[in-house]
Every structure is written in C-alpha cells, then in structure tokens.
Amino acid sequence: DIQMTQSPSSLSASVGDRVTITCRASQGISNYLAWYRQKPGTVPKLLIYAASTLQSGVPSRFSGGGSGTDFTLTISSLQPEDVATYYCQNYNSVPLTFGGGTKVEIK
Amino acid sequence: EVQLVESGGGLVQPGGSVRLSCVGSGFTFSSYWMHWVRQAPGKGLVWVSRINTDGSSTSYADSVKGRFTISRDNAKNTLYLQMNSLRAEDSAVYFCARGISSGYSNSPWNSWGQGTLVTVSS
Numbered sequence: 001d002i003q004m005t006q007s008p009s010s011l012s013a014s015v016g017d018r019v020t021i022t023c024r025a026s027q028g029i030s031n032y033l034a035w036y037r038q039k040p041g042t043v044p045k046l047l048i049y050a051a052s053t054l055q056s057g058v059p060s061r062f063s064g065g066g067s068g069t070d071f072t073l074t075i076s077s078l079q080p081e082d083v084a085t086y087y088c089q090n091y092n093s094v095p096l097t098f099g100g101g102t103k104v105e106i107k
Numbered sequence: 108e109v110q111l112v113e114s115g116g117g118l119v120q121p122g123g124s125v126r127l128s129c130v131g132s133g134f135t136f137s138s139y140w141m142h143w144v145r146q147a148p149g150k151g152l153v154w155v156s157r158i159n160t161d162g163s164s165t166s167y168a169d170s171v172k173g174r175f176t177i178s179r180d181n182a183k184n185t186l187y188l189q190m191n192s193l194r195a196e197d198s199a200v201y202f203c204a205r206g207i208s209s210g211y212s213n214s215p216w217n218s219w220g221q222g223t224l225v226t227v228s229s
Contacts, residue, residue, distance in 0.1 A: 096142075
C-alpha cells in the first residue's frame with residue numbers, strides 16, 4: 001500500500017500569510033494526487049487534482065505542485081474562510097489512501 | 108445538480124449488520140465508478156471500497172475485506188454497502204463519493220454525499 005505523509009499536522013498563520021502544506025508518497029504516484037479541504041462539520045471539497053489542476057470554482061489563491069512522490073499545496077494569501085483540515089489523496093491505485101490531514105488555523 | 112444522499116446508518120451491536128444506501132441524481136449514475144469513504148469522529152478520511160460502472164469489479168480496503176460488500180443497482184441509481192460482522196472500530200460517518208470523470212477508475216472525487224453515521228456499540 002502507498003502511504004501518504006502530510007506535514008505539518010497543524011499550523012497557525014495570520015490572514016494574508018502564504019501557507020504551504022507538503023505531502024509525500026511512499027512510492028511514485030505520477031501526478032495522481034488530489035487535495036481536499038474539509039471545513040468543520042462539512043463534507044470534504046475537492047480543491048486540486050492531477051497534482052496541480054485547480055478544480056472549477058476554487059479560488060486562485062490555491063495552487064498545487066509536485067510529481068512522483070513529493071507534492072505541495074500552497075495558499076498564497078490565507079483567508080479566514082480557509083480554516084479547515086486539508087487532506088492529500090493518492091488516487092493512482094487501490095487502496096486509495098489519504099494523508100493524515102493538516103489542520104489550518106488563524107493566528 | 109449532482110446529488111448523493113446516503114441512508115441506513117444507526118446504532119448497531121458488535122457482530123451485527125447494516126446496509127447503507129446512496130441514491131444519486133442529477134447525473135448518469137451508470138457511467139461513474141462509485142466509492143465509499145469513512146471518517147471516524149475527529150479522525151481522518153479512509154477509503155473503504157469502490158465499484159465499477161456495471162458492478163462487475165469491486166475493491167476493498169484490507170480492514171473491511173471479507174466483511175463488507177459493495178454493490179449497485181443502476182436502474183435505481185443506488186449504491187449499497189452491506190456491512191457484516193461489525194466492530195467498534197467500524198464506527199464512523201460513511202460517505203459515498205463520485206469521481207470527476209465518467210468511466211474512469213482513477214478519478215478524484217468532486218461529489219460527496221452528506222454522510223450517514225454508523226455507531227457500533229452494545
């Protein structure tokens with residue numbers, strides 16, 4: 001099974017800060033990497049797929065990068081509505097696996 | 108508008124069974140691979156199972172293999188998860204999810220149901 005390791009597990013930043021979350025796969029997954037945001041009490045929402053493709057309707061302050069085993073999610077200017085937990089997902093092969101999540105808070 | 112609506116959750120005794128349903132609308136249900144994902148309270152997301160468009164191919168997480176069965180009825184636009192031999196660690200909100208692209212197994216999920224809570228406890 002492919003293990004997905006996210007870091008950090010939590011972070012606190014100020015409004016307007018640039019925030020970067022990393023995700024590492026235990027083996028290469030090409031670009032079959034998605035990022036989801038889950039606000040408290042809500043369903044996960046797809047932000048980015050194919051490592052760097054922004055899902056329709058997602059604000060442009062979100063961007064993704066990487067390929068193979070190392071990936072990043074960047075929020076260029078953190079907003080209060082970005083308070084959430086972010087998950088990366090390998091959808092290259094079963095079992096489909098998620099990272100442990102990164103909880104983002106406002107300082 | 109794409110909608111996925113789960114039902115069937117509740118309180119179940121250890122060793123018991125429950126069947127979850129997920130009804131899809133607003134899209135051609137029979138064209139999409141479908142998935143079940145779960146999330147224990149306060150924990151992360153865990154993929155459970157997937158099924159191809161006509162139900163002929165299924166996959167499971169090791170933790171549920173042999174106990175859970177995924178199926179679908181395309182005439183009713185409905186996805187199922189039969190859960191047997193339930194354990195306390197199966198307690199979670201169960202979501203059904205659909206990929207972005209029809210016909211593809213390797214597709215991230217842009218449509219989720221609201222989830223149904225299964226609690227396994229005596």
